Amino acid sequence: MRFDRLIRVRRPIRRRAHRAATILVAVSVLGCIEATDAETPVPSAATFVDLPEPRHGGDVAVEQALAMRRSIRQYADTPLSLAGLAQLAWSAQGITDSAGHRTSPSAGALYPLELYVVAGEVLGLEAGIYRYVPAGHRLVRHTDGDARGAVARAALQQSWIADAPAILVLAGVTERTAGKYGNRAPRFVHIEVGHAAQNVYLQAEALGLGTCIVGGFDNVQLKRVLALREAEAPLAILPVGTPR
Numbered sequence: 001m002r003f004d005r006l007i008r009v010r011r012p013i014r015r016r017a018h019r020a021a022t023i024l025v026a027v028s029v030l031g032c033i034e035a036t037d038a039e040t041p042v043p044s045a046a047t048f049v050d051l052p053e054p055r056h057g058g059d060v061a062v063e064q065a066l067a068m069r070r071s072i073r074q075y076a077d078t079p080l081s082l083a084g085l086a087q088l089a090w091s092a093q094g095i096t097d098s099a100g101h102r103t104s105p106s107a108g109a110l111y112p113l114e115l116y117v118v119a120g121e122v123l124g125l126e127a128g129i130y131r132y133v134p135a136g137h138r139l140v141r142h143t144d145g146d147a148r149g150a151v152a153r154a155a156l157q158q159s160w161i162a163d164a165p166a167i168l169v170l171a172g173v174t175e176r177t178a179g180k181y182g183n184r185a186p187r188f189v190h191i192e193v194g195h196a197a198q199n200v201y202l203q204a205e206a207l208g209l210g211t212c213i214v215g216g217f218d219n220v221q222l223k224r225v226l227a228l229r230e231a232e233a234p235l236a237i238l239p240v241g242t243p244r
C-alpha cells in the first residue's frame, strides 16, 4: 500500500488519538499523569545556549564520507568546538526549511526523536546534559555536571565512551508517532534513529571527527542517568571526538 494512502486510512484513528492526547495533556496540567505524546516540555526557567549557525557546504563529498566512514572508539585528548557540536546536532535533527522539515526523514513528519548532548569537554559549554531544540537551533540545559562516566557505565561498562569530549544520545517518544500510525510506530521510530545516526556518522567524517553508534546499554540505567521523561526511551549513544 502506498504511504500516502496509508496516511488516509489512519486518519480516524489519528483523530481519536489526538482527542486522547488532548485529554492526557489536560490531566498532566492538573499534575496527575504525564503527557506521553506532547512535545518535550521546556521548563519556564530554562537556560538556553544558542548554537553557531550550521554550515551548508564543505570540502568532503558525500561519496568520500561514505567511503571513509568507520566506527571510531579511540579519541584524542582534544576538546570539541561548539561549532562542531552544533553541526553534528544539526545533521541529526536540524530544521532545513520553513515548514519545519529536518535533516533526517520522519514518518508523517511527526519527529519522535529527541537528541541529548552529554557535554564533557566542549569549548564554551559547561559540562552537563543538554537537549537539542531544533526550532531555533539551540540547546536547553537539562542537568548539571559531567555525566560521561555514568553514560559509559550504563553502556555495559564500555569505558572508551567516557573518553569522547561529548556524547550524543538519541531518544524516541514512540507515542508521538503512534497517534497516527498505531502499532507501526516502534518500527518507524527505530528506522528514524538509524537515519539520524548515519547523518551523524557522515557529518563527523566530513568534519574530521569520529563516532561509533552504541546500542549496548541498559535501558533503565541510561534513562536514569539522562533523567529522561517516562515517555522517552534511549535508543542510541553516539560518542563524538577527534580520532586518535
Ligand SMILES: Cc1cc2nc3c(=O)[nH]c(=O)nc-3n(C[C@H](O)[C@H](O)[C@H](O)COP(=O)(O)O)c2cc1C
Binding pocket: 069, 070, 071, 072, 073, 158, 212, 213, 214, 215, 216, 217
Ligand atoms: C545497532 C548497532 C549497535 C551497535 N552497538 C555497538 C556497541 O554497543 N559497542 C560498540 O563498540 N559498537 C557498536 N556498534 C558498532 C559496530 O560494531 C560497527 O558498526 C561494526 O563493527 C562495523 O564497523 P564500521 O561501523 O566501522 O563499519 C553497533 C552498531 C550498530 C549498527
